[in-house]
Amino acid sequence: GAGVSQSPSNKVTEKGKDVELRCDPISGHTALYWYRQRLGQGLEFLIYFQGNSAPDKSGLPSDRFSAERTGESVSTLTIQRTQQEDSAVYLCASSLGGASYNEQFFGPGTRLTVL
Amino acid sequence: GQNIDQPTEMTATEGAIVQINCTYQTSGFNGLFWYQQHAGEAPTFLSYNVLDGLEEKGRFSSFLSRSKGYSYLLLKELQMKDSASYLCAVNDNAGNMLTFGGGTRLMVKP
Numbered sequence: 001g002a003g004v005s006q007s008p009s010n011k012v013t014e015k016g017k018d019v020e021l022r023c024d025p026i027s028g029h030t031a032l033y034w035y036r037q038r039l040g041q042g043l044e045f046l047i048y049f050q051g052n053s054a055p056d057k058s059g060l061p062s063d064r065f066s067a068e069r070t071g072e073s074v075s076t077l078t079i080q081r082t083q084q085e086d087s088a089v090y091l092c093a094s095s096l097g098g099a100s101y102n103e104q105f106f107g108p109g110t111r112l113t114v115l
Numbered sequence: 116g117q118n119i120d121q122p123t124e125m126t127a128t129e130g131a132i133v134q135i136n137c138t139y140q141t142s143g144f145n146g147l148f149w150y151q152q153h154a155g156e157a158p159t160f161l162s163y164n165v166l167d168g169l170e171e172k173g174r175f176s177s178f179l180s181r182s183k184g185y186s187y188l189l190l191k192e193l194q195m196k197d198s199a200s201y202l203c204a205v206n207d208n209a210g211n212m213l214t215f216g217g218g219t220r221l222m223v224k225p
Contacts, residue, residue, distance in 0.1 A: 004157075033212055042119075042202060042215035043158070050211065059212065091157065095211075101146055101165065104213065106157035 002026070004107035006092050012113045013082055021077045021110045025094030032075050033093045033104060034067055043091060049075065082114045117141045119216035121203050126222045127193055135188045135201050135219045143208030149177050149188045150202040152218065158202055161188065190221075198223045 005024045013019050025032050034046040045059035049069040060066070064082075069075040079086055089109040095102040118140040127133040139147070146165040150158035164170055164179035164186060176189040188201055200220045204213035 031211060035215075042217040043204070043213070045212040045214065048212045056212065099211070101163055102211075103148075103160045103163065106150075106159070108157050 004092055004094050004105050006090075006107040006110050008110060009108065010111045010113075012115065014115050015084060016081055018078065018080045019082055019112065021079075021090050021092075021112070023075045023077070023092030023094075023107060025073065025075070025092070026105055028072075028096070029094035029105075030072050030097055031095040031102065031104075032069055033095075034075070034077050035091045035093065037089045037091060037109070039088070046077070046090075079112075082112075084114045087112055087114045117205075117207060117214045119203055119205055119214060121201075121216040121219045123217065124220045124222070126224060127190075129193055129195060129223055129225050131193050132189065132191050133193060133221065135190070135203075135221065137186045137188075137203035137216055139184050139186070139203070139205050139216075141184075141205050141207040141214060144181060145206040145208035147177075147179055147186050148204045148206070148213060149175075149186075150204065152200045152202055154199070161201075193223050195223050195225070197221065 007022045030051045032049045035043040047067045048056040064080045067077045091109045092107045093104040095104045121137045149161040152158040162177035169178045174191045200218040202218045203216040
């Protein structure tokens with residue numbers, strides 16, 4: 001079956017513009033995560049959705065970042081008024097449930113470059 | 116705060132064995148994951164440990180000591196395709212997100 005997909009794969013934008021990144025999780029996966037990975041660094045948690053529960057937004061770095069999820073499917077991560085420091089690969093992952101042992105399956109990421 | 120440490124880079128020879136260490140200090144603990152990430156690609160799951168001891172899966176094994184806040188990933192019979200970054204990640208029980216270390220870039224040489 002299909003894995004996690006993300007679009008676009010690459011996005012180049014000018015400082016100050018808004019961007020929207022999309023994630024399609026694996027069908028049936030109730031949990032969805034967004035991470036950010038700066039060049040040569042580990043993954044940094046941003047936000048977590050589990051079913052119909054309120055999302056855990058504790059990793060969002062500023063109020064310029066927001067995310068939504070429609071039911072248990074597509075999620076969009078929006079970055080407003082982008083800054084150069086937002087340049088990174090944004091990775092989405094999904095898992096079967098919210099249990100700690102549930103493996104997270106990652107998408108290929110969106111490489112964001114802010115000029 | 117959360118702190119997960121692993122070496123930045125390691126080099127090993129094809130056919131050899133390499134051990135990648137990870138130490139962690141987190142507010143809680145609900146399991147440790149190892150992921151492999153080839154350059155420009157998504158991380159892929161390798162192992163999950165929540166109890167002390169060694170989990171073996173083919174050429175890869177992962178060890179956990181909760182009392183020491185320590186894990187390692189052991190790769191045997193190294194192949195060139197094993198050249199990748201290896202990410203250690205902890206579920207700290209504050210939610211179900213993972214806290215990642217910086218990753219260890221492994222280079223396998225002929």
